[in-house]
Amino acid sequence: MHILILGAAAGGGFPQWNANNAQCQRARAADPMVPPQTQSSVAVSLDGQQWCLFNASPDLRQQINDNPQLHPRADGPVRQSPIRSVVLTNADVDHVAGLLNLRESQPFSLFATARVQATLRANSIFNVLNPDFVTRKETQLDREFSPLPGLTVTAFAVPGKVALYLEDPAAEGFGTMAGDTVGLEVCETASGRRFYYIPGCARVDDALRARLAGAALLLFDGTLFTDEEMIVAGEGIKTGTRMGHIAMSGPEGSLAALADIAVEQKLYIHINNTNPVLMRDSDARRQIVDAGWGIAMDGMEISL
């Protein structure tokens, strides 16, 4: 399995358009220790020819341009793409807006839960995906599906939150229901070798820990280093908990909760512009690395 990190940053990307913190300034100044990152998406392939996207970020056009693996083949027909399918983990803007780049009557399959598909149907702008070419497939939680030949994917519910623009302020949990945020188990069918892609997760529980054991790779929610980071930075009024994202650090954080799971390689992904791990020379980065984690970066390719 080939896994290509298209975007390692959380919603807004890094630097974020209106964020003026020190690390965004360093990224804008092309500081080599603080490389810019686009928004959350990975591509997966078995043969290097056919690719499946996990989430479609607003930066997808730039991501396709920057990664030759996703270009049309030079000897191919006049309309062509190696992208065969897209799998969504939720309806967040940073995970669905990129679908608007996949217009132009190109065949592919679009996999998402019923709640996420309903959101896309309710937004007419997604009708740019011509139904004569784009097949929308409803996934069931905990039921295998195959977005590429030889690849088996299972979506499972993780603690999370409904997309911001769908929040119901009057409802418990802002109207969040099972299937609003999922993790993905991705398995090479022949070998059984598997990895997990979980860009949004509010809490690590025993069920999740048990599921992850034995995986070759974990790509996990690295939105925030500390739960109150955005408030401290003066960039927001919400904790990570309120946004549906577990922090890395602290007694309840993912570093502690996932310290002893048997996973060959652990990478944080979906990293917010306020998270100091985006700076290679930060203490936070050192803590992560010392704990055996890596940080996903745009253009990174992992073969399992």
Place this chain on the structure above:
Amino acid sequence: MHILILGAAAGGGFPQWNANNAQCQRARAADPMVPPQTQSSVAVSLDGQQWCLFNASPDLRQQINDNPQLHPRADGPVRQSPIRSVVLTNADVDHVAGLLNLRESQPFSLFATARVQATLRANSIFNVLNPDFVTRKETQLDREFSPLPGLTVTAFAVPGKVALYLEDPAAEGFGTMAGDTVGLEVCETASGRRFYYIPGCARVDDALRARLAGAALLLFDGTLFTDEEMIVAGEGIKTGTRMGHIAMSGPEGSLAALADIAVEQKLYIHINNTNPVLMRDSDARRQIVDAGWGIAMDGMEISL
């Protein structure tokens, strides 16, 4: 007035993700004669500090990153942007999708006609624009409004077509109504010096010619060089006429129709990936230049 070309290409950009024609291949290969272009948008400022965007393309995050004029000021507060307002010319994906990049509780004003504003309201995904910060203002055709202090803008109807995803196949003109596509007259209030931004236009008539006379600059629909270009290229089944875009060449084309208008500077913008003028060494490009036109390019800055 400072006019910054953020994106010179039409919907899909150049190269387009699934287009494999010779000029897209040259752009992907970094041929210096065929520079890539992002999707249709311009920024306007009087003082270089406050900017108004005309259209918000899907590439807006990349465009902001690539143009330091639109970065937060290094000495400014932690959340900040020089973007004060956005004016839309229609509801096409390549003109509205970039609004999804302007989330994060940043104040700005969003100007569009009633029909375009209704489309945004009907698509809940645009609720990421927090109404506590983003003011949506309905413009009237042929009535002045001011998206920046000292700048007067007038939207006027031009022959065009409703956005693709809103087409009604059963209705005459696919359900197109006045206000679905507008041109913008942009005037420095103090001096009266003015330019026109018309990225989509199906036909040039006498009324339009009369209006343009005396302008300092015209940015005009350069989608296609020939009306049947996309069909000939094997990349589509629609003529320019069907898509609501006048071609450059031919007896009915914009080169002929706008040959003798008294405008100081004429630039084509909103250029499709099939249009040979994107190649600096093409015959088509030479014809355009010989006729006194220029081609807008990403990053170009014009001071009037």
